[in-house]
Amino acid sequence: MKVFCLSLVVLLLVSSSWAEVEKELSVSELLERANRDRTPDFDEPALIGGDIAVNPDADRNADPCTSRGCLWLKYTDGIVYIPYYIANHYSSREQSIILRGMESFSAVSCIRFRPYQNGDHEWISIESRSGCYSSVGRQGGGQTVSLDRGGCLYHGTVQHELLHALGFNHEQTRSDRDNHIRVYWENIIDDMRYNFNKINTLNQGTPYDYNSIMQYEKYAFSKNNQPTMLPIPNNNVSFGQATQMSQNDIIRLNRLYQC
Known part of the structure; x- marks a missing residue:
């Protein structure tokens, strides 16, 4: 019995240690790990910088925000409303991580993510595709922000990909x-x-x-x-x-x- 209890304590300590290491990984490390062995589907975009989705014909050295304009539109009330759709393959816990990441922008800026509504012409579609990635800035129509269930669902990685979608590069x-x-x-x-x-x-x-x-x-x-x-x-x-x-x-x- 003592041996069993001791083994259980050791297992709990090791598990706790692993969890602590997991928490301490930086966003950069999490992204690299999630995208390292990425096997994209045929309909997924090419990536640059590890997690930036680009058009095959795009100029890889151009910044869309300076070359064509990529900001989401601000309404007359001074708020930037960004419609979003979250794919239903996420669990409730996973959805809460995504929602917490989006809400963190509301606390510090005029950015407000709100659920997609009929009639919206531009929105982000959050899906579990192959790896973590996003386009830089507003693309027009629906644009995918991939948060793979296998490694992208962390508060920091959600913020990182949403900052790409808002117009930021590395x-x-x-x-x-x-x-x-x-x-x-x-x-x-x-x-x-x-x-x-x-x-x-x-x-x-x-x-x-x-x-x-x-x-x-x-x-x-x-x-x-x-x-x-x-x-x-x-x-x-x-x-x-x-x-x-x-x-x-x-x-x-x-x-x-x-x-």
């Missing part, structure tokens, strides 16, 4: 990236180097943010377990470890939508 592709991050091209998987190309981003007058939820961690797309990027001038500065939106992420969101 921090490491910022136009002023080279002043803050050194990219080690030789360590990047050969056919993934384009993910580090800078684009003409809208930075909203805010400083480079190592703590942004949109900043990937230092081993992203590494082919040899060596860093693909490090902060400069101090390589020891922590970055890419965000688990939720930073204050700068919130400031940029409010400036972009003039909340």
Whole structure:
């Protein structure tokens, strides 16, 4: 009996430890893990940057927000209402994670996600497809935000993909990236180097943010377990470890939508 009790205690401690590790994973690490062995269906889009859905004919170095305009529309009451549809294959617990992620925007900005209604011409469709991904900004009509039940249902990953849908790119592709991050091209998987190309981003007058939820961690797309990027001038500065939106992420969101 004592042996059984001791084994049970050890099992509970190990389980607790595993759960703690799970909680501490950054959004960047969760996304990389969820999309690592992605096997997309025939009707799913190509991805850049690991989780950004793009048109096959799109210019991968262009920012839709600066090249054609991608903001969701603001109503006369000053609120940006974004219709959403959540696929019914999610459990109630999974739906609550998604809803909590959407509600977190209401608390800090003029963004309001509301259920899809007949007559809506633009909306986001949240579905469990292959991996975690979203287009950047408003696309027109229905646009998919994929939150795979197999690895994307965390508060931070929901925020990350919704920020893409609202018009935000990854921090490491910022136009002023080279002043803050050194990219080690030789360590990047050969056919993934384009993910580090800078684009003409809208930075909203805010400083480079190592703590942004949109900043990937230092081993992203590494082919040899060596860093693909490090902060400069101090390589020891922590970055890419965000688990939720930073204050700068919130400031940029409010400036972009003039909340």
